[in-house]
Amino acid sequence: MISVVILGAGNVATHLFKALQNSKEVIVKQWYSRNLNHISSFKNNVNITDDLKQLDEADVYILAVSDDAVAEVSSQLPFDNRLVVHTSGSVNIHDLDKKHKRGVFYPLQSFSKDAKIDFENVPICIETIEKPCYHTLKAIAISLGSPTKKVNSSQRGVLHLAAVFVNNFTNQLYRVAHEITESEGAEFDLLKPLILETALKVQDHSPYMAQTGPAKRNDKKTIKNHLKLLSNEHHKDIYKLLTESIQITHGRKKL
Amino acid sequence: MISVVILGAGNVATHLFKALQNSKEVIVKQWYSRNLNHISSFKNNVNITDDLKQLDEADVYILAVSDDAVAEVSSQLPFDNRLVVHTSGSVNIHDLDKKHKRGVFYPLQSFSKDAKIDFENVPICIETIEKPCYHTLKAIAISLGSPTKKVNSSQRGVLHLAAVFVNNFTNQLYRVAHEITESEGAEFDLLKPLILETALKVQDHSPYMAQTGPAKRNDKKTIKNHLKLLSNEHHKDIYKLLTESIQITHGRKKL
The missing domain is CATH 3.40.50.720 (NAD(P)-binding Rossmann-like Domain)
Known part of the structure; x- marks a missing residue:
């Protein structure tokens, strides 16, 4: 005991x-x-x-x-x-x-x-x-x-930092989606199965392989339309930065 | 039929x-x-x-x-x-x-x-x-x-935009966490239960209520340490922007 x-x-x-x-x-x-x-x-x-x-x-x-x-x-x-x-x-x-x-x-x-x-x-x-x-x-x-x-302590610090990305920051993206949908009369709840599927997919696939969407496809028309739809400047900045990040990861853009 | x-x-x-x-x-x-x-x-x-x-x-x-x-x-x-x-x-x-x-x-x-x-x-x-x-x-x-x-078409456009946030952008945060951990000899796999829990939590709680972590607490010491740990400038930008976004949402910072 x-x-x-x-x-x-x-x-x-x-x-x-x-x-x-x-x-x-x-x-x-x-x-x-x-x-x-x-x-x-x-x-x-x-x-x-x-x-x-x-x-x-x-x-x-x-x-x-x-x-x-x-x-x-x-x-x-x-x-x-x-x-x-x-x-x-x-x-x-x-x-x-x-x-x-x-x-x-x-x-x-x-x-x-x-x-x-x-x-x-x-x-x-x-x-x-x-x-x-x-x-x-x-x-x-x-x-x-x-x-x-x-x-060890150094690996643990890195895990804690990475945890902020996959937990706090991810949750904030849910929050932004919540703000966007509710302010436009759409239902956040409709996104919940997608949220779960996104988390389930990386249980068995690398995030690199799991990526889809306009940023990865470099679908400029959709990206432009999305930026037009976003009225909040801060949401726009998040959209731009993460789109750019996906494009760097997937070789759509040179650093 | x-x-x-x-x-x-x-x-x-x-x-x-x-x-x-x-x-x-x-x-x-x-x-x-x-x-x-x-x-x-x-x-x-x-x-x-x-x-x-x-x-x-x-x-x-x-x-x-x-x-x-x-x-x-x-x-x-x-x-x-x-x-x-x-x-x-x-x-x-x-x-x-x-x-x-x-x-x-x-x-x-x-x-x-x-x-x-x-x-x-x-x-x-x-x-x-x-x-x-x-x-x-x-x-x-x-x-x-x-x-x-x-x-309707306008609500659908908003849902599609919000889907990019909760799917493509969230998946990219998983990817950044993958890069951070693997480059420092830590195991990305250890984060998988947290990824799943984060998605499960918003099935029953609002993202606002579900938020935790250094940004929400305005824990300046941890935020500073995390920024020091990040060697990739683009990852640093994502950290700063999403920390700021959480702080705006939770009234830690004035727009």
């Missing part, structure tokens, strides 16, 4: 806590938040605290706190030589106080408060300095049902 | 033909392509021709040809007063020769040669000038198992 203390009260902390409740190999001994109100609804399920000095002894301390807080909280922990990991995509493993055995347990997925998460669909990127720590973190991930990957 | 002639040999024509093979309410009487080789592999399943003068009589003629060919092919048809429809997102219904009963049967989905399409996930946008024609086209869509929507 691996004993764990979770620190933090955000989406990652909450989803992790809930998922680990079902684990037979991992027990959450304690949950810390600097504001007890954020986790008080779980007080019947787990020992909760807002005092770092009251932390229980455990095999792993999971710092699911904001990026900026990782270094500080790790240095405030009133013990040393125990395995302390953070869950951030962009924080270096060495930002954890070196008095600890250090590690990273980065779930590469988007967590929201209300959306359910199946950890089978959450790849866990693991980094440790010592090998036994790696096996401990891998065992936790396996117990969640998650695939795992050994990823 | 509705009888149909399909004209064209591209992805839409081929997927439509295959799907209609299973229909009990619709029969494809004939398939036309100006190049018989493109459809000759189907000659045991359907009467094929490359001669517009040899077209059979049918209830509906579906012009699944390129946008530029719609007007010309429709005017070359050696008959009048029959229902002739095109399948394009961006061609006006009035581009069809007015000697015909005219209509549009626009499948709002991305079709590729090798990927299977389930027409349950293909909303059909229907436009006609006369009401009986509308019912004929709706019956064909229902027989395919597709949802349908009455959409």
